[in-house]
Amino acid sequence: MLKMLNRAALAATLTAGLTAGLMAATAPARAETTVNIVGFGAGFAWADLFGPSGTEKTQKLLDFEKKEGITVNMEYADEEVARQKVLLDLVNGTGNYDLVMLGSDGAVQTFSAAGYLEPLDGHLDKAKDYFDAAKVYKPFLEANTVDGKLWALPYYSFGPGVVYRKDIFDKYGITTFPKTTEEMEAALKTIKAGLAKDGITDVYPLTMRGAPGEEPSLDLAGFVFAFAGYPAWFEGGATTPAEIKAKKAKPIFTGDFKKGFETFVNWAKDYGPPGIATHTWVDMMNLYGQGKAVVLLPSAINGFAGIPGSEVPAVKQFSAYGPSPIGPSGKPIESFWTFSVGVSNFSKDKDAAYKVLAFMTSEPVMEDFATQIGWPYTTYPSIMHGPVLTAKWPKETLDGVEAAFISADPHYFPYIPELNEFMDKIGTAASEAIAGTKTTDEALAELQSWAEERMERAGYYK
Structure with a gap:
């Protein structure tokens, strides 16, 4: 579901000159401290931050920007267009997008091996007030771990059942x-x-x-x-x-x-x-x-x-x-997958990019997602057993879903480039x-x- 970046062959159809021109023409303008994001799913992904249309910043996001001194630009596109924009930006190393939407069924493995992503292990303590890895179900992090390094943080994710x-x-x-x-x-x-x-x-x-x-x-x-x-x-x-x-x-x-x-x-x-x-x-x-x-x-x-x-x-x-x-x-x-987000290795400010990523995958943001969507899936145990989901689903359903991805082996297929x-x-x-x-x-x-x-x-x- 919501697969991301599984068609690397797209790059072969365009010349380097064309792609560089395309990215320069379509990328959001950068401010002094700006984090640019490209993805799809306006109204589904991060509607609590960018509104139902994906174009209006909510008060929650504005408060974050003011507190951290970071301007956050989200560029939503049709899924195929978003795939092309991410791929072309990474292949050309232009760094127009600081955060890129990935998936644990190919993009994380391929792009990390190619050197397109920033490993996140060294960043985990930098914004712990937003994202604390110890509070997240471990398999969702394992799904985004290649060669012992963490390359992306999970947003929407699921296990088998x-x-x-x-x-x-x-x-x-x-x-x-x-x-x-x-x-x-x-x-x-x-x-x-x-x-x-x-x-x-x-x-x-x-x-x-x-x-x-x-x-x-x-x-x-x-x-x-x-x-x-x-x-x-x-x-x-x-x-x-x-x-x-x-x-x-x-x-x-x-x-x-x-x-x-x-x-x-x-x-x-x-x-x-x-x-x-x-x-x-x-x-x-x-x-x-x-x-x-x-x-x-x-x-x-x-x-x-x-x-x-x-x-x-x-x-x-x-x-x-x-x-x-x-x-x-x-x-x-x-059946295990994470709709995850990584930091581009070509980002001009990786620390700022990670801080935004930590905020976008934080417990309050994920709780808003659970409230909006209502599915019995979340990356946080506190939300799985919290008031939002327990009001919607029987305890045996939530317990069963949780047991399925806690016991899952996310690496049930090879992790190769x-x-x-x-x-x-x-x-x-x-x-x-x-x-x-x-x-x-x-x-x-x-x-x-x-x-x-x-x-x-x-x-x-x-």
Whole structure:
């Protein structure tokens, strides 16, 4: 959800001269002490600071600017435009943007390895009155840690889980929530048969995301982890460039990776709605909110996003949360992501930039986000158990969500500089297999061939 900066190939389409001119023309003017930010999601991200339109500074932000002597400029754009602006600014090293929106599924790994981001470890004590790392759930920081260094702070973030219709489970005799992938598949099969018997043709047992590109990869990697018991992308479970080089670990997409990939594809094909091979997180959210899907997994956040605006009474009344199913390996299906923000290594004033970042990810700001959005997810335990969320959600739901990301392994896929490219290729392979344009074996064979060539070209096996 809200993926950021996963298309590094955008840079290849523009010349350096064009990009430099573009950035000079579009970047906000800098004051003596100014922090410029670029991102997307006006009215969603930091509406408490920049208003519902993203253009009016609230009193909270004005008070911060006055106190710290820093002018904060937020430049919102369409998601694709924002991606291009961040990428081009970093690739060209212009430093027009001090803070850049990232994501823990590719941007943090790729941009930190390229030297585009400032490591934050040395800054954590500089604005502790705003951001105290000890008060945040550790996995959300771990998700933004590469090679032992912290590169970004988390804003909107989530872990794995299932949102499902308990009334439909009960109707078809499923009184105990499935604990394992085997039990979940049996439940989906029962629901599918029950819906068919009752002549219900517009409700489907499952919704997941299967659109081409990086869209499915976050969840699909979680299936691989659950079935293999480790991040089964490279031989020996290597997950870092150093490990891959030391072991000369080759890709294993036709090996232990296969069972999780195959299960993801088969569940989508057998229990999902028509067109699932084109579905994004938005389609998941909408289908569930419209009452057309019984189960949404493993990124439960998309179900919670669909519940508040649903016009189907049963969706609001009978939606429940369950833990992500445990695979044959004993590990659960993972789905873990942070909408995070980093300091550009080309920022003219990194200390000021970090201070703004600390403020924008502070406990009061995150509490305002919880108040505005209302989803049972937050980076702070104090907010998870505070009055805002406890007034909206049952204790068992909040406890379940919290347990899911506390116990999660954020590094359930390799943290390599090429992650953006791999996520794109893996998601596209899954989409093709779901659509039936390729068999699972064909899709994985092509993925294996591409991965071997890409890693060779990157110099991992010299």
